[in-house]
Amino acid sequence: MKIKYYLFPYEAIDKSSKIIIYGAGTVGKSFAEQIKQLDYCECLCFADKSFKQIQQQNGLEVCDPQRINEYEYDKIIIASTLYNNEIYDSLLDLGVSKEKIVRKVVVYDYEYEIHTLATPDPENSTAWDEYYERAESDAASQFDVFFEPILSKYRDIKLEKVLDFACGRGRMAYVFSKISKSITCCDVNAFAIDFCTDRFKDIKDCAFDYVINKRSDKVLNGLQIKDNSHTFLYSWDAMVHFNYKWMDFYLKEFYRILSSGAYAVIHHSNYSEVGDNTSENWYDHQHGRASVSHNDIAFIARNHGFDVVEQRVIDWGTPSLDCISVLRK
Numbered sequence: 247m248k249i250k251y252y253l254f255p256y257e258a259i260d261k262s263s264k265i266i267i268y269g270a271g272t273v274g275k276s277f278a279e280q281i282k283q284l285d286y287c288e289c290l291c292f293a294d295k296s297f298k299q300i301q302q303q304n305g306l307e308v309c310d311p312q313r314i315n316e317y318e319y320d321k322i323i324i325a326s327t328l329y330n331n332e333i334y335d336s337l338l339d340l341g342v343s344k345e346k347i348v349r350k351v352v353v354y355d356y357e358y359e360i361h362t363l364a365t366p367d368p369e370n371s372t373a374w375d376e377y378y379e380r381a382e383s384d385a386a387s388q389f390d391v392f393f394e395p396i397l398s399k400y401r402d403i404k405l406e407k408v409l410d411f412a413c414g415r416g417r418m419a420y421v422f423s424k425i426s427k428s429i430t431c432c433d434v435n436a437f438a439i440d441f442c443t444d445r446f447k448d449i450k451d452c453a454f455d456y457v458i459n460k461r462s463d464k465v466l467n468g469l470q471i472k473d474n475s476h477t478f479l480y481s482w483d484a485m486v487h488f489n490y491k492w493m494d495f496y497l498k499e500f501y502r503i504l505s506s507g508a509y510a511v512i513h514h515s516n517y518s519e520v521g522d523n524t525s526e527n528w529y530d531h532q533h534g535r536a537s538v539s540h541n542d543i544a545f546i547a548r549n550h551g552f553d554v555v556e557q558r559v560i561d562w563g564t565p566s567l568d569c570i571s572v573l574r575k
Contacts, residue, residue: 253352269325270294270303278304385417404477412484416442423452432457479510516569540569
């Protein structure tokens, strides 16, 4: 299955700006949802030639483009790939200055295979290698789409000592190494940690540590990481498979490991909100998602002392399948 993601042009829009989104279709709706989730700026309205048919989008008025100059705005964002040039010319004809027009639309394509999953053993197994190889090419774009807005919004996030939990072959750790001072790669899979050790051995500007998350006869053990030792933690595209008990166990560990004021960004399942199969086995569900919801994770996090800063429900091949939770100790 292939899906498209349209990234809001954060770099061209100052936080708390007043904007108009020209285009109330798929792109415009995506832009509006992104800035609402992050409380990034104020959208005054949509403008669209089909304003009579649409009237409202995402709770906002869809106005006649001829009325644009009735609003006091900072920027107009063109939310269209097909009619970008046409809209740009029409805005100039309406007297809108070039400096107030943002026409960049960044499109990311994601392709997922939907199939019946086997039950790969995460410990000391090469069962995940094929997936790691396919997912590698998406790391940079996923960082731009999902992590960059969070890092831009929460300026007090400190990347001095970062923990990548369930790191796999380190595809996201590689991206973070360009902006972090130190990263601890942690995974239950010893082969994955060996791969990371070799992969990052020549990187000079970011120090790396490695931790194998050992289990005893499939019983979860505490992470061999010191209390209050890390300033930021993230887990990407792994804890989507973790059931309620596992999430409870590891969020408690995360709270212990993080320093005061530190953030955690967790990508996890929202399957129980959208799925009709409630098996305890994640591999019985679409995309191998565990039967938890964003509300479950918020409850667990607060129970262990975290502030739930925000939660962003996202599509992952299936609408609203996953969630990104931003937590703060």
